[in-house]
Amino acid sequence: MARFRAALDLRPLPAERVTLAAALGRVVAEPVAAAADAPPFDRASVDGFAVRAADTEGARDGAPRRLRLNAEVLACGVAPGIALAPGTATAIATGGMIPRGADAVAMIEWTALDDAPDGPAMLLNRAVAAGQFIGFAGSDIARGEALLRAGAIVTSREIGMLAAAGHDSVPVVRRPRVAVLSTGDELHPPGRALPPGGIPDSNAAILCAAVAEHGGEPVPLGIFPDDEAVLAAALRDALARADLVVMSGGTSKGAGDVSHRILAGMGEPGVLVHGVALKPGKPLCLAAVGTTPVVVLPGFPTSAVFTFQEFVVPVIRALAGLPPREETEVAATLAVRMPSELGRTEYVMVSLAEAEGGLRAFPLGKGSGSVTAFSQADGVFAIPALDAGAEAGAPVRVRLIGGALRPPDLVIIGSHCTGLDAVLDVLAAQGIAARSLAVGSLGGLAAAKRGECDLAPAHLLDPKSGAYNAPFLAPGLRLVPGWRRLQGVVFRPGDARFEGLDGPEAVRRAAADPALLLVNRNAGSGTRMLLDGLLGGARPAGYANQPKSHNAVAAAVAQGRADWGVAIAPVAGAYGLGFLPLADEHYDFFLPEARAGRPPVAAFLAALESPALRRRLTELGFGA
Ligand SMILES: Nc1nc2c(c(=O)[nH]1)N[C@H]1C(S)=C(S)[C@@H](COP(=O)(O)OP(=O)(O)OC[C@H]3O[C@@H](n4cnc5c(N)ncnc54)[C@H](O)[C@@H]3O)O[C@H]1N2
Numbered sequence: 001m002a003r004f005r006a007a008l009d010l011r012p013l014p015a016e017r018v019t020l021a022a023a024l025g026r027v028v029a030e031p032v033a034a035a036a037d038a039p040p041f042d043r044a045s046v047d048g049f050a051v052r053a054a055d056t057e058g059a060r061d062g063a064p065r066r067l068r069l070n071a072e073v074l075a076c077g078v079a080p081g082i083a084l085a086p087g088t089a090t091a092i093a094t095g096g097m098i099p100r101g102a103d104a105v106a107m108i109e110w111t112a113l114d115d116a117p118d119g120p121a122m123l124l125n126r127a128v129a130a131g132q133f134i135g136f137a138g139s140d141i142a143r144g145e146a147l148l149r150a151g152a153i154v155t156s157r158e159i160g161m162l163a164a165a166g167h168d169s170v171p172v173v174r175r176p177r178v179a180v181l182s183t184g185d186e187l188h189p190p191g192r193a194l195p196p197g198g199i200p201d202s203n204a205a206i207l208c209a210a211v212a213e214h215g216g217e218p219v220p221l222g223i224f225p226d227d228e229a230v231l232a233a234a235l236r237d238a239l240a241r242a243d244l245v246v247m248s249g250g251t252s253k254g255a256g257d258v259s260h261r262i263l264a265g266m267g268e269p270g271v272l273v274h275g276v277a278l279k280p281g282k283p284l285c286l287a288a289v290g291t292t293p294v295v296v297l298p299g300f301p302t303s304a305v306f307t308f309q310e311f312v313v314p315v316i317r318a319l320a321g322l323p324p325r326e327e328t329e330v331a332a333t334l335a336v337r338m339p340s341e342l343g344r345t346e347y348v349m350v351s352l353a354e355a356e357g358g359l360r361a362f363p364l365g366k367g368s369g370s371v372t373a374f375s376q377a378d379g380v381f382a383i384p385a386l387d388a389g390a391e392a393g394a395p396v397r398v399r400l401i402g403g404a405l406r407p408p409d410l411v412i413i414g415s416h417c418t419g420l421d422a423v424l425d426v427l428a429a430q431g432i433a434a435r436s437l438a439v440g441s442l443g444g445l446a447a448a449k450r451g452e453c454d455l456a457p458a459h460l461l462d463p464k465s466g467a468y469n470a471p472f473l474a475p476g477l478r479l480v481p482g483w484r485r486l487q488g489v490v491f492r493p494g495d496a497r498f499e500g501l502d503g504p505e506a507v508r509r510a511a512a513d514p515a516l517l518l519v520n521r522n523a524g525s526g527t528r529m530l531l532d533g534l535l536g537g538a539r540p541a542g543y544a545n546q547p548k549s550h551n552a553v554a555a556a557v558a559q560g561r562a563d564w565g566v567a568i569a570p571v572a573g574a575y576g577l578g579f580l581p582l583a584d585e586h587y588d589f590f591l592p593e594a595r596a597g598r599p600p601v602a603a604f605l606a607a608l609e610s611p612a613l614r615r616r617l618t619e620l621g622f623g624a
């Protein structure tokens, strides 16, 4: 990183002038002084009469002073035409311009009209001091006074001051133009139908938005194939247009990894760093052509955005004239053991939840290829290169991602169910933010016992008693009834190897048929325990594919990546799959007694019992 920074010119870019309408969020490039006085003239700050204070001396109830009225009314925007002679007054509105000769304003409430043959007059029954109720020119800010300092961020407040002080534009640091290129034959613009093997280009979307978040101007250049000649031309074009070039993909060791090779022929100093002892981010490539930084990020989305934040954001902010991003660290306890590769510093994305004795950090455990890990994590902590992992219960320092930590109102850890989303939608409408971590029924029960969550949803069958959940209750926990859901074998409709069978028979036959591919579930999930019980030790083909949700199982079967799996009826229905019932489960909630009194928990329990939710659950295919 030091070599990279040394090769660059990290001073803020030169200034440009932008209109106030375009100035929001920009960084002020040089000190700005007021161009005009505010207010621009002496003005009345009340409705009443402009007077000479000396004329009002001694005025009081019962002994008013009589002042003749001049023949003009100084409304806002009216330039006075008559200088105020001794013994006279001029009617004036709040904001009206003080006429020559006047040195105070008397409030209208202190006066009475007193027309007489010599003309209109008023009686004033209060004395006013010189200067009273006058806002003097330049008293707010005077022309030439410092208004904004270099480096200030222009918000609505700065724009208001600039406008009042006579400016219609402001000098700001030119935003660094950051060219963003994606490489990979498999990539397609987001939202398009994908051919087999196709991947939406999510890196360019998140990187362009992150460039803007840190004061840069994204220049999205699109998707390029893994072709040296095409990429070299694209990079030359990018260098001509941008202050910084960010590419993603094609950095590691595969045959298609050409990005770093083309950099070699682009100009001095070229590649400065290729490969870092970090996870995620190992194949990162930092280069410069002249003083223009060129960064090739790993293609894996978590690796790309993580290394972008670590290595590119500081450069963009420096060029944009912004101070380094503020980092906030919080102390937490690691909830589960986290193994780590020796020799690389590993950054672990975690969700944070309040628990007895402080924050608990739950690793997202999704790996470098995940597109959600960085976006959904609360923060990140590091496992040093020489450690083989971090133990459950270890204290960790978590650097927050995305600024402040907003702990959720309600923490739910355990089994996931689409019915649970319906409850959380009700709570969201009441402004209650819930965090739900799908770790499986057993993981949730353990978290509830440790006091790490408010509710632990579970569907645990006790084989001995045939009862759900209640046999697993522990001291300090209460069981809150949820709803029923049918678990069953899912298969593509029309598949004769399943049609017409009953559920347990279908499992027996499918497990014995090597041509049929299973999609399993993650260890610790209630669904996995159900299936393992039925398999009785058999390990059918596909057993190693262990996604974490019913939806993932249904999607795998619907798309033909697997032929069968176990999922709940509502999800099978949503994917148009065949369904052979296996078990009518109770999906209930373990509630730590210590948490039962919390208002968000009370709101959850009330939502659970509400007729509207019950109707919604029935609509979704759940039982009472
Ligand atoms: N034999 C080795 N293989 C790999 C190594 C290694 O050292 N030896 N390193 C691994 C590590 S660590 C990482 S990180 C990745 C980085 O790979 P690349 O930078 O070459 O990236 P690609 O191969 O182009 O893509 C990887 C992956 O990411 C997807 N991708 C790429 N671009 C995008 C994009 N714009 N939006 C969304 N997704 C994208 C791509 O489809 C691949 O799935 O290499 C390991 N392999």
Ligand code: MOO
Pocket (backbone or CB within 6 Å): 278, 279, 280, 281, 282, 283, 298, 300, 303, 368, 369
């Ligand atoms: O460095 Mo890669 O980013 O480990 O996955």
